[in-house]
Amino acid sequence: MLRAESAMTPRPILALLAEGAAPAPNPLLDALPILLVFAVAYFLLIRPMGKEEKERRKRLDAIKKGDEVVVGGIVGRVSNWEDPIIGTVEIADKVKVRVLKKDVTDTLEAARAKANAGKGQGKDAKTPAKGEKAAAKGA
Numbered sequence: 001m002l003r004a005e006s007a008m009t010p011r012p013i014l015a016l017l018a019e020g021a022a023p024a025p026n027p028l029l030d031a032l033p034i035l036l037v038f039a040v041a042y043f044l045l046i047r048p049m050g051k052e053e054k055e056r057r058k059r060l061d062a063i064k065k066g067d068e069v070v071v072g073g074i075v076g077r078v079s080n081w082e083d084p085i086i087g088t089v090e091i092a093d094k095v096k097v098r099v100l101k102k103d104v105t106d107t108l109e110a111a112r113a114k115a116n117a118g119k120g121q122g123k124d125a126k127t128p129a130k131g132e133k134a135a136a137k138g139a
Contacts, residue, residue, distance in 0.1 A: 068108035
């Protein structure tokens, strides 16, 4: 009988709430999936593109007279590269075009290597140009 009375006695409301309350979630754990997505995107997308751009910049800074370059899909040979902003590229016999150095896509050798890598032939494979094919047949 004593026991039945104790069950009936009211307990403080805070004690009742504390019994059924779940622990507060950690806000860091809620943000963890978003942080992981950003980390993966950085290491798989942003960082490799930055490295590739740095290497391309280095190749373009090393261009000198006589090098073959690609400018907007047009291949030519550098005839003047002295000006800091504008260079001259010969795209055919006695046809010279002035181009902005920032618009030079890449060196021809690097562009070929990149194209061959995209075809699955490897980065070191070199595809001969049309003139090189004719010279090889004639030799």
